[in-house]
Amino acid sequence: MKKIRIFAKIQKDFPQYSEKELYAAILCGEVAVLGETIRDPKSLVPEDVEVCLKKKKYVSRGGFKLEKVLDLWSLPVRGRRILDAGSSTGGFTDCLLQKGALSVYAVDVGYNQLDYSLRTNPAVIVMERTNIMSVDSLDPRPSWAVADLSFRSLRSAASHILGLTEDSRLIALMKPQFEVKDPDEDFDGIVRNPQEIIDITEMVIREMSDEGAFVTKAALSPVTGRKGNQELLFDVSGKESELVDLEQIISSLKEEFKIHKTV
Template sequence: MKEKFRLDNLLVLNKHAENVNKAKALVMSGKVLVNDMKIDKPGTKFTNDVIIRIIKKSHNWVSRGGIKLEHAINKLNIKIENRICADLGSSTGGFTEVLLSKKARQVYSVDVGKGLLDWRVLTNKKVTLIENTNVRKLALEDISSEISFITCDLSFISLTKGLEKIIVTKNKNISILALIKPQFELSKDMIGKKGVVTNKDYRKTAITKIISWFEINGWIKKDIIASPITGMAGNKEYFIYCVK
């Protein structure tokens, strides 16, 4: 019997990814086909003779997150130029890259993972990477007291938990643009097959929950807009824009 390997290890072995962390991100983003079947679980095992293909991007950003954030910033007419920003849950750097393109003075990219930030973002002198760091345990002042704009794209955790220390910041004249992912804000009975929230009323419940949470903590909701594309599993996502 032929030996089987985890898909993320196979990607590194066959030079489709620089390291295992980037391989995992590639698989979870839905860009990997094995024998023409999309596989989104890095731990799935295959023999080394399978045919692996990487789906080419239809955009110029380092990740799909760039499509989402660029749309939101443009639609809400948010000025980024010369601002010091924090990108929470930066992953490969889609949001960070958009902030740089909008002429941010500096971007602090924070992620619980390690080795995920794309090289072309990582090598930008305006980027400060804070990796292997759980944002849930991080106060904004631990990063910089000069941060005036926050972007946030967290997974597998509610914003109310992931931002529990960030939200009480004493930084003044600050705003946040956070991605609401209903599947991480609702109880299990509200979530359908494959983790997709198909019920429109349930999605509204998730949005209302986050609006209330921000307002209780002294923030003012300026707007809510839908993301121009869904998450990888097909979930509809929404941006909340708040100021303090």
Template sequence: MKSKKKTKKKQQRVDQLLVTRALAEDTQQATRLLMSGQVLVNDTPVTKAGQKVPADASIRLRGKSHDYVGRGGLKLAAALDHWSVALDQVVALDLGSSTGGFTDCMLRRGARRVYAVDVGSNQLDYRLRRDERVVVLEQTHAKNLTKTLVPEPIAFLCADVSFTSLKYVLPFVFPLTAAGVRAMLLFKPQFELPREKIGEGGIVTDTAAVETACTEMAAWLEGVGHVVLGQIKSPVKGREGNQEFWFYTEQRI
């Protein structure tokens, strides 16, 4: 009787994974991080850019005080600190979870459970996949979210979406939230402005257009029943160098 062959895990170059997970801006920076011994894959040092590792491996940078699985953790942490927001025992939803930077940050801040939602697959860090506090909802568009998938009322919502507008996806999520839900929304002008306002390489330099877009976003949020408690520039810029903005809101009861 022939023995069954074991299915091999998908492998990927570690330098490319660093870029995909937003731990490096490009493969050149990834190579420098690897050569300097700062990269740990499943807690083991890796120094060669071309080395292939499991696509779902846990990757972190040694020597970083935050140790989040992605740069998103730094972005959200800065916003939480700015507004002194506590997340103890909340049930949260991370819309556009990607590698899980926001999810990681919320767990560290005391969240009881996080629903990690993303249209992609195999992006969420392996460490978070194994965490019993995380409900992984990959290959799931916001418009397909239901109370069957998210049975608990969401008390805290954070969102970081690309190639679509927050105004499009948020109405699908709001019905799943608890009364008085708080939200931290990462506003990316390059995905909110008309195409003619976006420069080469997706870079937005028209500050007047950005200001108008932010004003319109605030008005839209107020129109759907969410009080804007504050708006700040994200201290961590987007991967292409675009300035992003945080909106902190609370549902009007």
């Protein structure tokens, strides 16, 4: 039976995807033949064998977190240049591109974390080994920004990121475990009590406001953190005129919590 390279095979079987997407799919372990994952584009397979392409919607779970609020808040993405602070694997970046972003600055202190499919995408400006707090300007300036920062508070960071954008707008993931002040010695990194999450949220919003970063909307992330933390997404503005009543924000969050938890 005639054999051909797996890359040629999936190009023939899945013409709706670009060569780069298919090449990345192989390297990322998304191609299988007879139940066996194939990661080498040069691997030979029978010409008439059935190939399974296990394409994920986003390169990481972060894409689903951002997707919720992009739709919920009707955020302007198409044709915009956007900054992704703390891009990591690139879930937020992937979601933005699929929603029509013109380009994305993918900034992260880590190295070689960004998914290959994004690393090779000309619409992605890869800025590895870069702390967003050390970035003074971007040229051309992004319209607005998203942020998923690990191991640090949003406080001080939010106002800095806002200053890098034209619209002074930021969609930020708030991780309550990184906002806890003076945690107990037995704190295991998980904030389990919904009321404690609400209290932390209120504190963070107040302190961000003092720094000129005003939270105008907030929503629960549809996906929990890897350890089970309930994260939140903030719509943040650098314009004080857009400040919304804090009680209104907290009330809406409590209503969301009631769907799954008791506050």
